[in-house]
Amino acid sequence: MTAESPVAALRREYDAIARQLDSAPGNAEREAAKREIIAYFKKVDGMLSELTQLKDDIRQLVDRYKQIAADTKQAAAPEFTGQRPVLHADHIGATTFIEKGWSLISLGDHAGAIQALTKALQLSPGETQAESLLGWAQMLHEDYDDALGTFQKVLMKEPANSLARINVGYICLKKRIFGEAIEHLSKAIRLDNDRKATLYAHFYLGLVYLQREMFEDAETFFEKTIKLGPNLIEAYYELGRAHWFAGDQAKAKSTWEDGFKANKFNPWGKKCQEMLELVARGEEPPRD
Numbered sequence: 193m194t195a196e197s198p199v200a201a202l203r204r205e206y207d208a209i210a211r212q213l214d215s216a217p218g219n220a221e222r223e224a225a226k227r228e229i230i231a232y233f234k235k236v237d238g239m240l241s242e243l244t245q246l247k248d249d250i251r252q253l254v255d256r257y258k259q260i261a262a263d264t265k266q267a268a269a270p271e272f273t274g275q276r277p278v279l280h281a282d283h284i285g286a287t288t289f290i291e292k293g294w295s296l297i298s299l300g301d302h303a304g305a306i307q308a309l310t311k312a313l314q315l316s317p318g319e320t321q322a323e324s325l326l327g328w329a330q331m332l333h334e335d336y337d338d339a340l341g342t343f344q345k346v347l348m349k350e351p352a353n354s355l356a357r358i359n360v361g362y363i364c365l366k367k368r369i370f371g372e373a374i375e376h377l378s379k380a381i382r383l384d385n386d387r388k389a390t391l392y393a394h395f396y397l398g399l400v401y402l403q404r405e406m407f408e409d410a411e412t413f414f415e416k417t418i419k420l421g422p423n424l425i426e427a428y429y430e431l432g433r434a435h436w437f438a439g440d441q442a443k444a445k446s447t448w449e450d451g452f453k454a455n456k457f458n459p460w461g462k463k464c465q466e467m468l469e470l471v472a473r474g475e476e477p478p479r480d
Contacts, residue, residue, distance in 0.1 A: 198239075205232060250299070270359055270392050286316035293325050297332065305329035320349055324356060336363045354380045354389035361396050370400050391421040398430060407438035425451050425460040432467060433477050445471065 209232055213225040289312035296305035309326040313319060324346050330339035340363050346356045357380045364373035373396065380386075380393040398413035414431035417424060428451025436444035444467075451464035467477055 202236060202239075270355070270362055271388070286312045286319060286322065289315065290319070290322050290325065293322070293329065297325065297329050302329045302333035306333060306335075320346060324353070327356065327359060331359055331363060336366055339363055340367075352383055352385060354383050354386040354393075357383075358389045358392045358396065361393065365396055365400055365403075368403075370404060373397075373400050387420075391417060391424065394420060395424060395427055395430075398427070398434070402430060402434055402437075405437070407434050410434040411438065422454065425455050425458045425464070428454065429460050429463050429467065432464065436471075436477050437479070441471070444477075 209225065209228050212228060213222075215221075289308045293305045293309035293312060296302070296308060306326065306329045309322050309329060312322040313326065316322065323342055327339050327342035327346060330336075330342055340360060343356045343360045343363070346353055347360070350356065357376045361373045361377035361380065364370070364376065377393040377397045377400070380389045381397075384390050394413045395417040398410045398417060401407070401410040401413065411431065411434045414427050414434055417427040418431065421427070428447055432444040432447040432451065435441075435447055448464040448467045452461050452468070455461040456465070470477065
């Protein structure tokens, strides 16, 4: 048999207290009902606190899953910002769907987030926060054309939104629109108003130049990436490839060694070790 929902049990308790209150003719009965209401409120409030903590713990499980299941076949999308959206009270419910969309992106349910944020924009057309989150969800769901259109709306209203700009740069990289990728990523570096955006802008520019076989330029951007964010282990892997294809095999091996030492448990740290084993067998690193 299916277990009863905790909400159903709480609702029955609510109904019992409501009946007690309705049938309380005297002061003593009303005081007893008052104590029941206070105790019931504290019980529900305590459960909400525990559920909120459990919800945060679930996000930790998601982060652990992402680390274990990270796809090292291609460049990762920009890490989704963990900042909860700043919400303002409204009378049409859009903020409820914005926060739900943010939570679903954090949990990795990008399709669900798209649905929630689309509803938010139906209730509050043009809401920039909802548009920005929708762009993230679409990008992470690999709906690149939709995401590109959504982020362009955001940038029309907020030209200095560097996170939106590096997301456009990433999408252009994935679509191999290299000229436009360079334009947006370079602009994010010039703005330099968001540390994460500046980090990813350098990394993706390195990837653009690596794919265009402009290896010296790629090396420059990957080296700056590592200075800005030593924990972005993927940059060590890509810098090693740039060194290798530029003809400096010794430097490539040294970089992969550094990447593995930086975090041997990270999927990209393990990938650096795999590259060392691969070239030791006399094989070439992959060009893609």
